[in-house]
Amino acid sequence: MSNNIIVEKLIHKGAEASLYYGSWFGKEAIFKKRIPKGYRIEQIDKLLRYNRTLNEAKALIRVKNYGVLVPPVYEIDVENATIVMKYIKGEKLKEILDSLTTSKKVQFLREIGKSIAYLHKNGHIHGDITTSNMILTPTQDLFIVDFGLHDYSDSIEDKSTDLHLFKRVLLSSHGSDFTICFDAFLEGYSEGYGIEKNSECRDILKNILVIETRGRYVKKEDRL
Amino acid sequence: MNLKNNLTLGIESTAHTWSVGIVEFSGKVLSLVNDMFIPEKGGIHPILVKEQHLSNFMQIINKALDDASISIKEIDLIAFSKSPGLGPILKIGAHVARMLSQLLGIPIVAVNHCIAHIEIGRFLSKIEDPLTLYVSGGNTIVSAYESGRYQIFGETLDIPIGNLIDSFARDVGIPHPGGPKVEALARESDNYLHLPYVVKGMDLSFSGLYSAAKRLIESKDYENKYTLYDVANSLQETAFAMLTEVTERALAHTGKSEILLTGGVAANKRLQEMIKYISREHAVRFEVVPLKYAGDNGAMIAWTGILRYKSIGGNNISETQINPKERMDQITIPWRS
Numbered sequence: 001m002s003n004n005i006i007v008e009k010l011i012h013k014g015a016e017a018s019l020y021y022g023s024w025f026g027k028e029a030i031f032k033k034r035i036p037k038g039y040r041i042e043q044i045d046k047l048l049r050y051n052r053t054l055n056e057a058k059a060l061i062r063v064k065n066y067g068v069l070v071p072p073v074y075e076i077d078v079e080n081a082t083i084v085m086k087y088i089k090g091e092k093l094k095e096i097l098d099s100l101t102t103s104k105k106v107q108f109l110r111e112i113g114k115s116i117a118y119l120h121k122n123g124h125i126h127g128d129i130t131t132s133n134m135i136l137t138p139t140q141d142l143f144i145v146d147f148g149l150h151d152y153s154d155s156i157e158d159k160s161t162d163l164h165l166f167k168r169v170l171l172s173s174h175g176s177d178f179t180i181c182f183d184a185f186l187e188g189y190s191e192g193y194g195i196e197k198n199s200e201c202r203d204i205l206k207n208i209l210v211i212e213t214r215g216r217y218v219k220k221e222d223r224l
Numbered sequence: 225m226n227l228k229n230n231l232t233l234g235i236e237s238t239a240h241t242w243s244v245g246i247v248e249f250s251g252k253v254l255s256l257v258n259d260m261f262i263p264e265k266g267g268i269h270p271i272l273v274k275e276q277h278l279s280n281f282m283q284i285i286n287k288a289l290d291d292a293s294i295s296i297k298e299i300d301l302i303a304f305s306k307s308p309g310l311g312p313i314l315k316i317g318a319h320v321a322r323m324l325s326q327l328l329g330i331p332i333v334a335v336n337h338c339i340a341h342i343e344i345g346r347f348l349s350k351i352e353d354p355l356t357l358y359v360s361g362g363n364t365i366v367s368a369y370e371s372g373r374y375q376i377f378g379e380t381l382d383i384p385i386g387n388l389i390d391s392f393a394r395d396v397g398i399p400h401p402g403g404p405k406v407e408a409l410a411r412e413s414d415n416y417l418h419l420p421y422v423v424k425g426m427d428l429s430f431s432g433l434y435s436a437a438k439r440l441i442e443s444k445d446y447e448n449k450y451t452l453y454d455v456a457n458s459l460q461e462t463a464f465a466m467l468t469e470v471t472e473r474a475l476a477h478t479g480k481s482e483i484l485l486t487g488g489v490a491a492n493k494r495l496q497e498m499i500k501y502i503s504r505e506h507a508v509r510f511e512v513v514p515l516k517y518a519g520d521n522g523a524m525i526a527w528t529g530i531l532r533y534k535s536i537g538g539n540n541i542s543e544t545q546i547n548p549k550e551r552m553d554q555i556t557i558p559w560r561s
Contacts, residue, residue: 014472038501038505039497039498040461043418044421069510
């Protein structure tokens, strides 16, 4: 890499990828590099990392057109399975949500609901909606990050599953104000989905309850 | 109930194997006798399997009793596999178990087959709280114990891994069970042909992989540009990399510090090697259930029956209905809570 690209330090190590902080032509940047896995043969390993890098970058580039705040992509280095994107300064929503006032919580959760609806309405499934994957900037903008499990789908089931996962996250990590938060989220979601697709939106929300009644996700006591 | 000898007779009857194990309450296995249906051609036809089990069941029970040098009157508890599996075959196990229980006037326990696979593995490998990868002809499940149940974190969305390998083997003329032979073929090749790799979160899909492998052996390039060895190798490498990826993801998600590999496909050395690799990377313990107890067997049913009996007693006869589709995450585990 040239002098204009500087990788400074590792800031996060996930199961699939590592995140590095650095600079790209003078701009603060994040380098997301998918790491090779030694258990699988090289042909499979290379292809997976190549395809997943490309898919994630494509998703990031596409969804920004729907009014969802995601980190802009600077460069895609498929050879090294690396996406270079803008460094979003701010805090993970997970860390600060519980310390916010109720009205702020409602405001942000509505906003998240809207963004997710914009994704879903346009056939994008995030795949890993959690408060760890949302960054609140000092200017109070909410960015959605990590499209590593992103997929394309128009099915009700896939969209409800996406929402259901977020519901579980809210319950387990932010249980104290769960009802207020989740209601605000759903309100934002319905609003974002829009009047013209209202019935589809209702089907998606109804299907969350159906998913929950499957034994896989709930304790017997909580089951309907 | 006053148990004289602390002896349990376990009946496994979910698919191709009718198996009877006699196990002491301490877990010591006194005998284990298997009768496996081997089709002349094709797969496991439930009606043909049922016929074989119906003709042989008493003979196998008697052999197990003989091997353990006990008489049937000394048995204190009957355990049988009530789920999941092929309906007509589950029924035989249930009927025989109910009959023995009532005839001998002893308690009965209905056992979920998947849970039995985990429990025998935990016991024999002296492993406390593992993440289990259970791979067989009928199941492909990544599971761990959490909030009172064996939760399913990942599973196949279509066909099980063992079914994939067996079906492929059948297509190329290898008789059932095809697993060991496919493994041997794969070892002869380092060539990789691209096959679809489908992982969704922690779930897997093998049906596209099967169709693609089938297309490879039906293609005019077959035995021209590549061989059966290459296809077998590619099939294994793809399927096992998928299994390893979801196991690693589930390991990170659950934070468990042990991995247990069980089911018939656990015998495959290449799969063992891959799972071992991630267990080393994450510094967790890795155990493979001994082959004799990794496949379907009556001893695991007996042992799981003992666990339940010791913690909350036997089942009423009304609770001994079979349930071919029961998921193991629907069942609470009283002996672990």
